[in-house]
Amino acid sequence: MTRLKGRVTLATVAGSAGVSVATVSKVLNGRSDVSPATRARVQEILEKHGYVGRRPEPARRETIELFYQGVLNAYSVQVIQGVVEAGQAAGVDVVLNAHPPHPQASSSGRAAPWIRDIIGNSRQAAIGITSQLADADLAALARARLPLVVVDPANIPQPDVTSVGSTNFAGGMAAAQHLLSLGHRRIGYIGGQPTSACNQARMSGFRSAMDSVGVEVPSEYIWLSDFLYDDGVAGGSAMLDLRNRPTAIFAGSDEVALGILEAARARGLRVPEDLSLVGFDDTEVARLASPPLTTVRQPLREMGAVALRTALQLAAGEQVSSHHVELATTLIVRGSAAPHELSSVAAS
Template identity: 90%
Template sequence: MSRLKGRVTLATVAGSAGVSVATVSKVLNGRSDVSAATRARVQEVLERHGYVGRRPEPAHRDTVELFYQGVLNAYSVQVIQGVVEAGQTAGVDVVLNAHPPHPQMAGSGRAARWIRDLIGNGRRAAIGLTSQLAAADLAALSRARLPLVVIDPANIPEPDVTSVGSTNFAGGMAAAQHLLSLGHRRIGYVGGQPTSGCNQARMSGFRSAMESVGAEVPPEYVWLSDFLYADGLAGGASMLDLADRPTAIFAGSDEVALGVLEAARARGLRVPEDLSLVGFDDTEVARLASPPLTTVRQPLREMGAVALRTALQLAAGEQVASHHVELATTLIVRGSAAPHKLSPVA
């Protein structure tokens, strides 16, 4: 029997097999009320003529919106990966929105449309990564009963906003204590925005460790801008051009640390021989740096996974144990920090 020409339909398959369209449909749907001989004949015709039928409608899957403000970097990619992997495990799709309304647009038509779109598109919850949300946006999300979880919020979150982060204070303290143990006392800090909650915690931990040994942190040893390479380059240049420059710098992110590293190289300073350096995050760039970067590890992928699971809990009407979850940080010692040449190691 030759292959049927043109578009193969149920009717053409039925005619070729000598059965009704209903019988072909039963075979396709796996119905049991078809004899073995008839089923075999229909399947032979279906296979011979390559019948594929119409693409079935995709099953409905719940979706969660992950919105992010800023430039994607090694830090954010790892967090996003954690959210997506947890979504796959939970059978939930994650939709990434890199252009949500800016907080200054609160109450604007764009912000209102964004929230209406979240609801209209059937989002079960929203997750914000290092994002700022104005009070008006938070109130609108609350009225819409759309759960929100924020990861490392760029501003101090409202008390009733659920957030996920790490032990930033302890991490900042561990970074400073490590440099102090190497004999350094002139230690600078190059970090993120002054209003950033995680930055404030890291800097507070850093200052606490310094104060515990009576080491001063002069204003010129603190540079606050953002967590990007360019900020490390600028902050590092500012400190390393001082007449009494620091012998060590704690950078608020690995990307900032790379900027400081380049600022040191541009001035003929070697790391760690002339300048010790500690970062924060433990992203892939920390391992690829030259020298490999001593840094404070945040469990970035796990932070994303916890945020996704928490968002689904809230969407299901379940209570969460805490409005703010902090995962433990760990100091990872590599090759970018060394004992101060003029001071004994404590």
């Protein structure tokens, strides 16, 4: 069989095989109404001459917008990983966009430009991580009927906003109870913003445990700023410079705990000999810290996965069992907290 010259088309293949263009098209499309002999002859010619048909239009996949406000850290990376892995399993695409932190409600009552961009991108749903949304943003998403799921919202979520978090109150209580069981009574808390829902829950759990044994927490033992390393350094420095400094500190995040470790190191204090420390999150940095952090584990990747699956349910018009899902926290004991000794009291 001689090779056809020039551009090979359906018509040239049909002419060489002695069949109609429609028959060649049926062979290419896998139709069954072609005799085996004709099919074999046409396929032989197609293969012989390297016929390449038009590229088929790619199948349109569902796309979820994942947005994050602020600087990416170990916490957010694990949540994002959970969202992406669940998206792969569900056969949907996940588009990650970062936006300015803590947007303020516009005086004009208009949604933020990046919210309008999400609505205009024809997404099936949106997922926000530790995001603070103004009323105008939420109203715009509601008008566009774009489902929204927020992981650990930075502000108190409205009742009709679907969110995913962990048992922060129970986690805060477990952290304090662990330090109390080690004999500590002067325990400080360094955490996030006062308006943060997860921060309020962690601090409330901490206070509840302290109240249960009749231990009062002085105002100078509470430091609220953000969940970042620099906040741990600042809060730790202020607390450890007190004349009657705490013998233990519960940090609202692992990153804050690392900052407290640095503040202690700068003052010649050893952890856990001179200061016991408990973090929150159980990110990779908790295991790599020196000493490794005792911390409250949040199932961060699972939180991301639940957010993705919930967003798809809402996009499909399905009812969800709860507007707020809380996954269980677990205390992970490592090496940063130790029994309180009289020598520590003397050293303080």
